[in-house]
Amino acid sequence: MTADPVGGVVDLDKARSARTESADRATDTSPDSGPDRSADPSAGESDDSGPTMVDRPAPAQSGPGLIDRIRDSKRLDVLPAWVKSRPEFAGAMRWLAGHVGHTVAFHAVRVPFLYLPKLVWRSPRGLFNTLSRISRWAIDAEGEPLRQAEARRENSELYLKLSRQRDRRVRLRMILTVLTALFTLCMGLFLVFGAEPMTQVIAAVVTVLTLGWLGAPADAPLTTRAVIKTEVQKLTSDIVVKAMASIGIGQITTAVAKGQDGIKFVAPITREGPGWRADIDLPLGVTVADVADRRARLASGLRRPLGCVWPDADPSEHEGRLVLWVGDRDLSKTGIVKWQLASARKHDIFKKIPFGIDPRGRAQYVPMIQHNILIGSLPGQGKTASVRVLACGAAMDPSVELWLHENKGTGDLDALECTCHRFVSGIDDDSIKYAADSLKLLRQEVMRRAAAMKKLPRDLCPDKRITRQIADKRSLKLWPLVAVFDECQNLFAHPKYGKQAGDDAEFIIKLGRALGVVLILATQRPDKDSLPTGISGNVSIRFALRVAGQVENDMILGTSAYKNGVRATSFRPEIDAGNGYLAGATALPVVVRTAYLDDPATNAIAQRAYALRKAEGTLSGHALGDDPEAAAGPSYDLLADIAAIVPPSEERVWNERIAARLAELRPEVYGGWKGENVTSALKPHGIKTRDVAGTTDDGARTTRRGIVRADLTKAIAERDENRGAA
Structure with missing residues (x-):
């Protein structure tokens, strides 16, 4: 308790309580804090609140930090893409060498028949021009217009100065001219009467050629151009903006x-290959597909041919x-695209096969292993030529078992017949049945391979799919198998064999790719x-050349x-x-112009492939003249026959003795065999020959x-x- 100014007594505890309650009422601003606030509408307060603000007035963080921005930034290539790509670099160097070689050859041919006669013909004119220039220099003719101009202006003082300067120049120049003339005369007399004949010839040739060069008119150069450059308009931002505005997209x-501008350039327009590249951000809601749909209009806006304009994502x-x-x-x-493997000796099918080039001139490849391929187009657009490229790529690997079915009957793939395990060419019912039987056999082969793959040890086959290491083990019989069915519509639409063939093909496509079976x-x-x-719907790689409409387009390239x-x-x-969309081989579908192989080139590749298979002992089936459907009579087991003629007590035996014993056992089969025949016959079974020590019939020890x-x-x-597993 204490006294107030007027003499009253104040209770301190009550005063503190009053201050606390007052502070609580001041801080409670909720609508339910008191009955008077909610009940009295005249207080000027309203129950309607303003719009809720969802964005912060000031962001807690203005954006990524410096390190994050640097980390997320895109680094430009130090070297151009064509320098880092070995095929593109080699192609550029070949082009440069060809360009230089052409230029040198062009001028070399014209030197004796055009350039030298021109120089000789122009040498008198060159002599006259040389003497005229010397005389004008000696008399200071170049200063005459200036002196005449000062004389017309009656500037006598300056005219006299110029005249005295001219006199000094002429005296000095005349002395030099006379001395030079005397020296030239002496040299001429020496060359005529005192020099060797070869020196005279060289001096005469040099003099004539020099005078001919000096006698060339300004509008008639001596040489002509070996290459005429095609002038192409440079792509600029103004041209692109105008073209994009003309294709009918409302936002732009x-x-x-x-x-x-309507569009935003995210990088400078630069050269890329034989063309220009522009990276553009389209307006909100506009996609690359919208622009691709108007490609013809875009080409018109750019004033370029349709085949030059390629909008991509x-x-x-x-x-x-x-x-x-x-x-x-x-x-x-572009012309005919040369196949990169046209001159190669062999190719590994586990590596991608060169297929063609894209519009920018970059090589495009198609992987074969673990894929199936579908090719479609209207007649005459290059479909069979595309098939031929892939079939030749497969044939160049001697470990590949090749089955070719050309159900058109025109013989487009006949050159590869010598390398095939199964082959047919025709559109008749027998040919269709042969192709349908192949699909049945392939289905059985897929089932056999699945069982064999399951039994392989995990260290040899951890991913349960065929590898190069597994394919090289011939005893496993899991080598790559490529089956080509050209004009397959004649097979699948056949009233008798079509339905079952379609079921078999679907089964193979779904299960065979991991087992080394590839369908084209x-x-x-x-x-x-x-x-x-x-x-x-299950093919992984698709190639569509020109098709008629949307349905056909989506049947090949996908929904x-x-x-x-x-x-x-x-x-x-x-x-x-020859141009088509390739989907599945790259991250995005790409336009490809396929390589072209004519009949002579295909035949040369087939002969190399046949020689490879023969050398490695991988020829089989049709390539050896066997007809599986017409096989009749007894068959013989080579391994069983060798086991019968080599007793268990003979741990090691020479191949030449095996050949002799086989000829005695079955002369109609093994007659004429030698040691090298045994080596080739055993190689497909995984049995390797080695050096074996033994004794000859004469008792001599040898290996x-x-x-x-x-x-x-x-x-x-x-x-x-x-x-047994199959």
């Missing part, structure tokens, strides 16, 4: 009409990032009857391909033959090629086990 057209960016590439030359005018199907009629949906702007309908008949009987028994056991 409206922005350009308001004086804006950037797989590493958003759907509105457009990569516009404008080439210097129409893709259809080509059709010119892609519809649900001639190409079952179970097949078209919604047309909607997404991947349209093989845009290719022009005949003009764009010759032979086998170990334990290897023979092991190969027989593995073969019987695989047969």
Whole structure:
């Protein structure tokens, strides 16, 4: 308690309580804090609150830090892409060497027949020009116009100065001219009367050529151009903006009409290969497919041929990032694309097969292992030529078992017949039945391979799929098998064999790819009857040349391909033959101009492939003249026959003795065999020959090629086990 100023007594505890309650009422601002606030509408307060703000007035963090921005930034290549790509670099160097060679050859041919006669003809004119220039220099003729001008202006003082300067110049120059003339005369007399004949000839040639060079008119140069450059308009941002505004996309057209660009360039327009590249961000809501749908209009706006304009998406960016590439030359005018393996000795099918080039001139490849391939187009657009490239690539690997079925009957693939395990060419019922039987056999082969793959040890086959290491073990019989069915619509649409063939093909496509079985199907009629949906929906790699409409486009390239702007309908008949969309081999579908192999080139490749197979002992079936369907009479087991003639007590035996004993056992089969025949016959079974020490019939000790009987028994056991599993 204390006293107030007027003499009263104040209770301190009550005063503290009053202050606390007052503070609580001041801080409680909720609508329910008191009955008076909610009940009295005249207080000027309203129950309606303003809009809720969801954005912070000031962000807690303005953006990524410096390190994050640097880490997320895109680094430009130190070296151009063509320098880092070995094929592109080699191609550029070949082009440069060809360009230099052409230029040198062009001028070398014209030197004796055009350039030298020109120089001789112009040498008198050159002599006259030389004497005229010397005389004008000696008398200071170049200063005469200036002196005459000062005389006309009656500037006597300056005129006299110029005249005295001219007199001094002329005296000095005349002395030099006379001395030079005397020296030249002496040299001429020496060359005529005192020099060797060879020196005289050289001096005369040099003099004539020099005078001829000095006598060339300004408008008639001595040499002509070996190469005429094609002038192509440079791609600029103004040209691109105007072209994009003309293709009918509302957001871009409206922005350009308001004086804006409508699009945003995210990088400078640069050269890329034989053309220009522009990276563009499209307006919100506009996709690359919208631009690709208007490719013809875009080409018109750029004033370039349709085959030069290629709008693509950037797989590493958003759907509105457009990569516009404008080439210097129409893709259809590129000419014949040379196949990279045309001169190669062999190829590994576990590596990608060169297929062609894209519009930018970059090589495009197709992987074969673990894939199936579907090719489709209208007739005459290059479908069979594309099949031939892939078949030749497979044939160049001697470990590949090749089955070719050409159900058109024109013999387009006949050159490869010598390398095939199974082969047919025809459109008759027997040929169709042969192709259908092949699919049945392939289905059985897939089932056998699945059982064999399951039994392989995990260290040899950890991923349960065929590898190069597994394929090289011939005793496992898991080498790559490539089956080609050209004009497959004649097979799948056949009233008798078509349905079962379609079921077998679908089974093979779904299960065979991991087991080394590859199907290549080509059709010119892609519809649900001639190409079952179970097949078209499960193929991993697709190549569509020109097709008729949206349905055919999506049957080959996949559902919604047309909607997404991947349209093989845009290719022009005949003009764009060989051009198509390749999907599945790269991250995004890409336009490819396929390599072309004519009959002589295909035949040369087939002969090399045959020689490789013969050398490695991998020829089989049709290539050896065997006809599986017509096989009749008894068959013989080579391994069993060798086991019968080599007793268990003979652990090692020479191949030449095996050949002699086999000839005695079955002369109609093994007659004429020698040691090298035994080596080739045993190689497919995984039995390798080695140096074996032994005694000849004369009693001499020597070493010759032979086998170990334990290897023979092991190969027989593995073969019987695989047969039992199948």
